[in-house]
Amino acid sequence: MGKKQSGKNHITKGSKKSFLKRENPLKKIREDVAGIDLGSESHFVAFPKPNHKGEVLIKEFGTFTTHLLECINWLKECKVTSVAMEATGVYWMHFYSMLEEKGIEVILANSRHVKNVKGRKTDVRDAERLMQLHSYELLEGAFIPSSEVAQLRTYLRLREQSVRMAGESIQRMQKALIAMNLRLDNVLNDISGKTGMAILKAILNGERDPKVLASLRDQRCRKSEDEIEESLKGHYREDHLFALKKAMAEYEFHVKGARDCEQAAQMQLQKFATKASETATETEKGEDIKARKQRNCKHQRLHEYNFDVRKELFRITGVDLIALPGVAESTALTLISEIGLDMRKWPTAKHFCSWLKLSPNNQISGGKVVRRDTNKKPNRAALALRMAVSGLYKDANQTALGLFYRRKRSQKGAPKAITAAASKLARMLYDMLKTGRQFVEFGAEHYQAQQKERVLKNMKRTLRNWGYTIQKAKPALQK
DSSP states (O other): OTTOOTTEEEEEEOOHHHHHHOSSOOOOSOSSEEEEEOOSSOEEEEEEOTTOTTEEEEEEEOSSHHHHHHHHHHHHHTTOOEEEEEOSSSTHHHHHHHHHHTTOEEEEOOTTTSOOOSSOOOHHHHHHHHHHHHHTTOOOOOOOOOHHHHHHHHHHHHHHHHHHHHHHHHHHHHHHHHHTTOOGGGTOSOTTSHHHHHHHHHHHTTOOOHHHHHTTOOTTOSSOHHHHHHHTOOOOOHHHHHHHHHHHHHHHHHHHHHHHHHHHHHHHHTTSOOSSOGGGOSTTTSOOHHHHHHHHSSSOOTTSOSSOHHHHHHHHHSSOGGGSTTOOHHHHHHHHHHHOSOGGGSSSHHHHHHHTTOSOOOEEETTEEEEOOOOSOOOHHHHHHHHHHHTTTTOTTOOHHHHHHHHHHHHHOHHHHHHHHHHHHHHHHHHHHHHOOOOOOOOHHHHHHHHHHHHHHHHHHHHHHTTOOOOOOOOOOOO
């Protein structure tokens, strides 16, 4: 820590003059709270000094584990039961877990909500302001998942990174092939498939004969050997072959990393408590045939999972999330890793949609709506929901949500329609996880009937307001 000393005291006193100006000062709701401003080198802890009106005791602690234990012991001596902390990095994670293990309530405040500090902005002032706001119960804690969900989230995010970097390696392989005029991209949809990888490995092993390379074609490939042979007549250069070899090594490394993360995620899912027995699961009958075929295939796509995600999610949630329109296995697993299984953290579905940044951010001034756009930085769960509903534009199953999305898209455009449909899908997800009810798809016809009834009801109300009476037309007599 250098010259800095852990446990250094900083005592601040409120202005007596400003206190006397207030006829009805705001009363503190809690006195057993503290504020912590976290940093990379020091943590500042603010606590109201006992029996000293207006005085705040602020201590500076280091960031090593021994310093954190010293800080927790000091909080225990001061009989602190709740702590509000703020950090812009990841410094809070370990300290947060240690405080929870010691039985101290922890609120992780959003730095955007507490950044406006009157006067000079220092670490000491930040800690003092956190303590004051928390004593008035003016801070809301951020959503922190349970330990099981947090670990699953880590594995899936690492797997997502590996898949993305593997895709970048494929692009570099493609660039090296085009530089040698080996146009496999014109005859193969994906060079990372079985045929493409067999040809690439043969090229790196020294094979140059196009006829021999084309004979490695898989029988399921749509193009003939003659067409593949023509595409493999190119000009080989050592530098481009070196680039191809390097990109291939990177691709295999990232593929192995993705599979390792997938295996770790599968083992983590097995640690979750069981809500529905495997014998009672309905997913065995309704399992996606395409997903089952892909798992049984020798060459599997990198973004696909090697285990039955639908069955495992049904076991830990008690509901079939894949039954939701547009939600695939990977999407459902991502949603569970981001929001967890406990929906009690959000009182209502509206709170849940607001946390996902899928509800309008109304800003009204002088009776006028200044703006109502949603937040431009949604979280990963919201992105997964948006991707799910965007695939409903060409909905083969004719679901009600798909019809709603297409109707809104024709009225307000794709961006707003995706947000509206994702909000509806979020409400369905919230209801399933909170109540345990299975999702029932009523279909597009039911939605059209409801929409027709809604339009007629609005038209009748408008005509009544204008002073008209409405009578249903009598059916014409048949001649």
